[in-house]
Amino acid sequence: MATTTLTTDTFTQGVTGDDIVLVDFWADWCGPCKMFAPVFEEASEQHPDITFAKVDTDAEPALGQALNITSIPTLMAFREGILVFAQPGALPARELNSLIDQVRQLPMDEVRAKLAEAEKEDGASPDPQ
Template sequence: MATVELTTDNFNEVVAGDGTVLVDFWASWCGPCRQFAPVFDEASEKHPDITFGKVDTEAQTQLAQAFGISSIPTLMAVRDGVVLYAQPGALPAPALEELIGKVQEVDMDQVKAEVARQQEEQEGQTAP
């Protein structure tokens, strides 16, 4: 599957849905970004069940700021609308494959229960 260009118009629609989405925050002037691009594209061909999206941080500054992107490339892994991984740095192909495997193995019922528990705690702390 080819990568999807993510913009402020389609980001939430693509990332918030069910399934796994890998997002590459990049810029054309960034050397490590250009090195990582073929690794990311190759992984997208090997994993048609995963959505691979790219955010051009120069064209989509609002998205980059919203996610606090200060170093590129930054890779973000989202599953069922929950961010499971977000780290700067270009990964070599074996490390990207390992990350994909780990993201696919996560028990999302457990993650969602933990997120709900944390939200309840926060609401309890802010209640008057």
């Protein structure tokens, strides 16, 4: 399965539309991005049930900034619309496949419960300003 391109306008829908979505933040001038691209593309062929998407940080600087992308390539993994992994750097194929397996095995009921608890704690904490 080929990768898809996400933009500021399509990002939210793109990462919430499927069970698992992997997003590669890249730029054309980035050497490590060019090294990671075929690894990402090959993984997309091996895992047709997963959405593989790319964000060109030069074309979408506001999106990169909004997501605090400070180094590229950066890989983000979403499961059921929840960000479950974010890491800069080009992963070797073996590590990318291991990550995919880990994301598949996540107990999402527990993830949602922990997220709800963290949001509850953040909402209950006094504003330091």
